[in-house]
Structure formats: structure tokens, C-alpha cells
Amino acid sequence: MTGVILRNVEKSFGAAKVIHDVSLDIPKGAFSVFVGPSGCGKSTLLRMIAGLEETTGGKIEIEGQDVTDQEPARRGVAMVFQNYALYPHLSVFENMAFSLRLARAKQSVIKQKVHAAAEILKMVDQLDKKPSQLSGGQRQRVAIGRAIVREPKVFLFDEPLSNLDAELRVQMRLELARLHREIGATMIYVTHDQVEAMTLADKIFVLKDGFVQQAGAPLHLYDDPDNQFVAGFIGSPAMNFIPARVTGRSDGLIMAQPDGAGAITLEAKSTGEGLSDGTIVTLGIRPECLRPAETGLSAKIEMSEELGGVSYLHARLAGDRPLVVERRGIREMLEGRTIHLTADPADILVFDPDGRRLR
Amino acid sequence: MIQTRKIENIILSVITLCAAAIWVFPLYWAMVTSLRRESRVVSDSAGLIPDEFNLTSYIDAILNTRLLTWYWNSIGTSLIITVVTVVTSMMCAYAISQMRFPGRRLLYLVVLASFMIPAQALVVSQFILMNDMGLINTWGAIILPQLIVPVVIIVYKQFFDAVPKELREAVLLDGGGEYTLLFKVYLPLNWGITAALSIITFIGAWNAFFWPFLVATSESTMTIPVGITQVQDTFGVQYARVMSVALLGAMPVAVAYLLFQRRVTEAVMISSGVKG
Numbered sequence: 001m002t003g004v005i006l007r008n009v010e011k012s013f014g015a016a017k018v019i020h021d022v023s024l025d026i027p028k029g030a031f032s033v034f035v036g037p038s039g040c041g042k043s044t045l046l047r048m049i050a051g052l053e054e055t056t057g058g059k060i061e062i063e064g065q066d067v068t069d070q071e072p073a074r075r076g077v078a079m080v081f082q083n084y085a086l087y088p089h090l091s092v093f094e095n096m097a098f099s100l101r102l103a104r105a106k107q108s109v110i111k112q113k114v115h116a117a118a119e120i121l122k123m124v125d126q127l128d129k130k131p132s133q134l135s136g137g138q139r140q141r142v143a144i145g146r147a148i149v150r151e152p153k154v155f156l157f158d159e160p161l162s163n164l165d166a167e168l169r170v171q172m173r174l175e176l177a178r179l180h181r182e183i184g185a186t187m188i189y190v191t192h193d194q195v196e197a198m199t200l201a202d203k204i205f206v207l208k209d210g211f212v213q214q215a216g217a218p219l220h221l222y223d224d225p226d227n228q229f230v231a232g233f234i235g236s237p238a239m240n241f242i243p244a245r246v247t248g249r250s251d252g253l254i255m256a257q258p259d260g261a262g263a264i265t266l267e268a269k270s271t272g273e274g275l276s277d278g279t280i281v282t283l284g285i286r287p288e289c290l291r292p293a294e295t296g297l298s299a300k301i302e303m304s305e306e307l308g309g310v311s312y313l314h315a316r317l318a319g320d321r322p323l324v325v326e327r328r329g330i331r332e333m334l335e336g337r338t339i340h341l342t343a344d345p346a347d348i349l350v351f352d353p354d355g356r357r358l359r
Numbered sequence: 360m361i362q363t364r365k366i367e368n369i370i371l372s373v374i375t376l377c378a379a380a381i382w383v384f385p386l387y388w389a390m391v392t393s394l395r396r397e398s399r400v401v402s403d404s405a406g407l408i409p410d411e412f413n414l415t416s417y418i419d420a421i422l423n424t425r426l427l428t429w430y431w432n433s434i435g436t437s438l439i440i441t442v443v444t445v446v447t448s449m450m451c452a453y454a455i456s457q458m459r460f461p462g463r464r465l466l467y468l469v470v471l472a473s474f475m476i477p478a479q480a481l482v483v484s485q486f487i488l489m490n491d492m493g494l495i496n497t498w499g500a501i502i503l504p505q506l507i508v509p510v511v512i513i514v515y516k517q518f519f520d521a522v523p524k525e526l527r528e529a530v531l532l533d534g535g536g537e538y539t540l541l542f543k544v545y546l547p548l549n550w551g552i553t554a555a556l557s558i559i560t561f562i563g564a565w566n567a568f569f570w571p572f573l574v575a576t577s578e579s580t581m582t583i584p585v586g587i588t589q590v591q592d593t594f595g596v597q598y599a600r601v602m603s604v605a606l607l608g609a610m611p612v613a614v615a616y617l618l619f620q621r622r623v624t625e626a627v628m629i630s631s632g633v634k635g
Binding site: 050051052071072073077078079081082083085087088089098099102103146150 | 523525526528529531532533534535539544547548
């Protein structure tokens with residue numbers, strides 16, 4: 001069964017259109033992530049599902065019910081905000097109980113539901129405290145608890161970890177994943193952090209300028225991006241892009257000469273349909289796919305980031321083009337040296353001048 | 360460096376003490392005068408140092424004037440003005456700040472404009488209106504024109520504007536409406552602002568003289584500041600008695616100030632824009 005369906009959803013603020021004809025299906029019980037750079041419309045889309053923004057066009061369904069014009073409270077959704085949005089004058093217990101009290105639930109039911117949520121979040125001993133007495137991570141847990149007690153059909157998270165420090169963010173990420181496993185509810189999560197998206201999501205929707213660029217499982221997006229934007233956005237460090245000129249095609253491979261690389265030719269796995277010799281394309285190579293070779297791209301190492309198990313070499317190709325190379329298990333100091341790099345044809349993606357993937 | 364700062368502090372303290380002495384002297388002089396026999400108040404022998412503890416003028420003021428009636432009128436009108444002003448201003452500010460409706464900006468401009476019109480400019484029209492309504496010499500005439508205090512609306516609006524919009528959205532998602540938002544979330548967020556605005560409104564209403572003086576011509580409807588003028592009229596220039604009524608009239612405000620000193624200071628800072 002589908003948890004949330006969006007059909008041709010649009011949103012305009014005055015003359016500015018920020019969401020363009022978005023259609024997507026979110027399976028019931030799935031953890032879906034809207035990811036994209038600032039201003040791509042991901043939070044607006046989430047707020048439209050919550051009912052906090054009116055839709056200019058299209059239809060939103062939650063578990064089979066058309067909620068496009070329904071009040072936020074009647075949609076069966078709960079939202080966790082980036083800044084927690086806790087009621088500062090109420091205790092943790094009262095924060096969690098707030099919606100139940102408004103719904104005139106019995107005191108025994110309120111107690112039972114709040115304690116159950118607090119158990120899940122390991123907050124039972126914090127129930128009497130005020131939000132100001134809690135750490136950032138604890139506050140975010142209270143915000144999640146407030147959502148849990150409502151037993152919503154859909155949980156909405158609007159960049160919930162952005163206000164936390166790096167260590168706490170990792171911890172809370174794991175807790176969110178555990179929570180999703182435990183309660184199995186449909187969850188939609190908005191973030192600009194692709195690491196959060198990759199680690200949490202069953203399905204990622206990559207947005208840019210109000211359009212969904214691609215949707216799919218995290219590794220599918222990583223391995224098989226539809227366009228240059230998705231290829232560059234998913235993965236950290238980002239994919240290297242090198243402009244090149246097509247020099248030939250044979251047996252499902254195309255040959256291309258990178259800009260400023262002289263006679264060096266790279267082979268990429270692509271039918272090259274519609275390409276003729278001399279066409280300018282962009283080659284995309286992940287940092288971990290580049291390996292040293294006798295001949296290949298000549299790159300001067302400017303800086304090396306040593307992270308222990310892995311090193312990132314920041315290099316420059318001829319023509320001053322930046323390049324990142326990932327190396328594992330090698331601690332050799334390479335700064336200032338020039339090395340030659342190559343990659344397997346299967347690991348080199350080809351994009352046309354409009355950024356579309358050429359498979 | 361530390362030495363210079365110490366000297367600066369001493370000079371500042373001396374200046375502050377001098378200013379305080381200048382400010383407190385009229386109060387001190389009123390107290391000293393009120394405790395003297397009327398015959399000694401203007402005599403050559405009356406010096407700066409209190410030399411007598413005579414409560415005759417206080418007893419006269421209580422027994423021979425309508426001081427208790429004026430107290431009752433002041434307390435009643437000031438409390439009603441405070442409660443109605445604060446509640447209506449809060450709701451008006453909430454609507455302007457949080458709700459979206461046609462004419463919202465115009466409404467706020469009207470509030471701002473009314474802030475810029477001096478009360479004296481409206482006196483004649485308001486007096487005619489009260490007279491036409493048959494309210495002269497009633498609490499209604501004293502209260503009604505004093506219910507419009509734009510600064511309370513402006514301060515509340517600033518406060519509501521500053522509340523993060525996510526809090527509003529959280530309440531809407533939790534199933535609450537405007538009533539829940541205003542009375543269960545926004546107001547409890549900062550009772551201090553309501554307390555401060557209530558105190559400052561109460562003090563303003565208690566001390567109001569000009570308008571009550573115009574519409575309360577009967578002794579039975581006068582407030583304390585207006586009543587003081589009657590003491591003067593009835594007994595001629597009897598300074599001890601005038602001062603005793605003035606001190607008795609100021610006492611509730613002084614007590615309120617001492618009890619809520621911090622809140623009053625906060626209120627003055629908020630309404631003057633020093634603190635938001």
C-alpha cells in the first residue's frame with residue numbers, strides 16, 4: 001500500500017514557482033528522504049504534505065485519502081522541526097501530552113502513551129524537566145516523542161539534526177534508524193546532507209530547483225545516476241567531472257580525450273548513441289575509482305587529507321581542473337608530486353552537454 | 360587603568376546621588392509638610408529638618424474629605440482600564456501579528472497613527488461624545504477613552520512577531536487553533552510581558568488627571584488626583600492637608616512599585632523600546 005502519493009503538485013509564491021509538477025509515490029512504512037541543495041524546494045514540499053503550505057496545483061493523498069485541502073491536524077501527520085519547536089513553558093511530559101490534551105484524551109491514556117514514547121526514546125527520567133534543562137539531542141528526542149504519541153500515519157522530519165554537533169548527529173541518526181525499525185511508520189525526512197540521506201533512506205528523492213531529479217534506493221542513485229547533478233550531489237567526496245572530446249566508439253565503449261590531457265584517451269562504458277567524434281561530453285569518475293597507472297591523467301597533488309584508514313588526495317589536472325582521489329591503506333606522502341591516474345571503463349560515467357547521462 | 364575606573368565610578372556615583380536627591384526632595388518636603396500643623400507650615404520657624412510628628416492633616420483628610428470614595432473610584436477605574444486594555448490590546452496585537460486577513464496592515468497603521476495623536480487633541484470630541492452618551496460623571500466616561508493604549512498593542516505585537524513560526528505550526532499540527540495558540544502557548548511563554556504591561560497601564564490610569572478632571576465634576580465620581588484639587592478648593596491653600604492627600608493618593612502606586620520594582624523597570628524598558 002502507498003503511504004503518500006503526490007500527483008502533479010505545484011507551488012507558487014506570487015509569480016515565483018518553487019515546486020514544478022512533482023509526482024511521487026512513497027510506500028507505506030518506508031523511510032524516504034528529500035535531499036537537495038538550499039532553495040531546491042524540499043522543505044516546501046514537506047510543508048505541503050503537512051498542510052502548512054497550500055498547494056497551488058495537484059493532489060496529495062495520505063494512505064488513500066485525499067488531504068490536499070485538509071487542515072494540518074486532520075491529515076494524520078506529525079512533524080519534527082529543525083529548531084525542535086518545543087513549548088518552553090511546559091515540562092517534557094506536558095510537551096508530549098499537548099496534542100492528546102487538545103484531543104481531550106483521558107488522563108490514563110495520556111500517561112500510558114507518553115510513558116510508552118518516553119521508553120522508546122529513553123527519556124523516562126527526564127519527563128519532569130523543562131526543555132531549557134535539556135541538551136540539544138534530548139530536546140530533539142522530546143520533539144520526536146511529541147510526534148510518536150500522536151500515532152500519525154506519516155512522520156515528517158524537517159532537517160531535524162542540523163542544529164546538533166557532528167557527534168550527536170551521528171548518534172541521533174542511528175537512533176532515528178532504530179526508531180523507524182521499531183515503529184515501522186512511514187517517515188519523510190528532509191535534509192541537505194547527503195550522508196544522512198544515504199544512511200537513513202529506503203528511498204531518496206533528489207530535488208533541484210523544484211524538480212525531482214531522480215528517485216531511488218541510495219546505492220542505485222550512487223551507482224546509476226540519471227544526470228550530472230545527481231551524480232555530483234550523491235557521494236562524498238563528490239564525483240570528479242572532467243570535460244572531454246569524443247574521439248571514437250567501439251563495442252559499447254567510447255573513447256574520449258580529457259581537456260588539456262594531450263594524447264591521453266579514456267575509455268568509458270557507454271553506447272555513445274547520438275555522439276559523433278568531436279562532441280564535447282563530461283566524464284564522471286568517483287574518487288575511489290581512480291587508481292595510479294603508468295600512463296593516464298597527469299595530476300599534481302596539492303594537498304593530502306589523511307584520515308587514518310583513508311586518504312583524500314586533492315590534485316589538479318592540466319588546465320587547472322580540480323580532482324579528488326581516494327586511497328586506502330597507503331600513507332605515502334605525495335604532496336607536490338605528479339602522478340598518473342586511470343579508471344576502469346565501467347567506472348567512468350558519460351554526460352552530455354546538458355548534464356544528461358549517456359548510458 | 361583600574362585606578363581610573365575607580366575614580367570614574369566615584370564621580371558617577373556622586374552625580375547619581377545628586378540627581379536622586381533632587382528627585383526625592385519634593386517627596387521629602389511633602390512628607391515633612393504633611394506632618395506639621397497648618398499654622399507652622401508657612402512660618403519662619405519651619406526648616407528643612409522634620410521637627411514635628413502631627414497627623415492632624417491626615418486625620419482631617421480622611422474624615423473631612425471624600426478620600427475613601429476617591430480611592431474606590433481610582434481603584435475601580437484603574438483596574439477595569441488595566442484588564443480591558445491589556446486583554447483587548449493583546450488580542451488586537453495577536454491578530455495583526457499572527458493572522459492573515461485583508462486590511463491587516465491598514466489596521467496596524469491605524470494603531471501606529473493613534474499612537475502619534477496627542478490625547479489633548481481628542482479631548483473636545485471625546486467630551487462631546489461622552490456627554491451625548493450621558494456618561495459624564497460616571498465611571499464609563501473616565502474609563503472608555505482611556506482604553507486605547509497603542510503602546511501596549513505595539514509591544515505585544517513585537518513579542519508575538521518574535522515567537523518562532525515553528526511554534527505556531529507545531530500547535531496547528533497538534534490540533535490547536537488560535538485560542539490555544541494565544542492563551543495556552545504564546546501568553547504563558549512570557550507572563551513577564553503581560554505583568555509589565557499591566558503594571559504600566561495601571562500606573563498610567565491611576566495617575567491620569569486631565570481627562571478624569573474634565574468628566575468627573577461630581578465629588579462622588581472623582582479619582583484621587585482629581586479629588587486633590589477639591590481639598591484645595593474646600594479648605595483654601597492648606598498645604599499640610601493637600602500634601603497628606605497627595606501622599607495618601609500616591610501610596611498604592613508607591614507600594615505597588617516597591618513590590619514589583621523589577622517588573623516596572625522591565626515595563627518601562629519594553630515600552631520605550633530599550634528591550635524587546
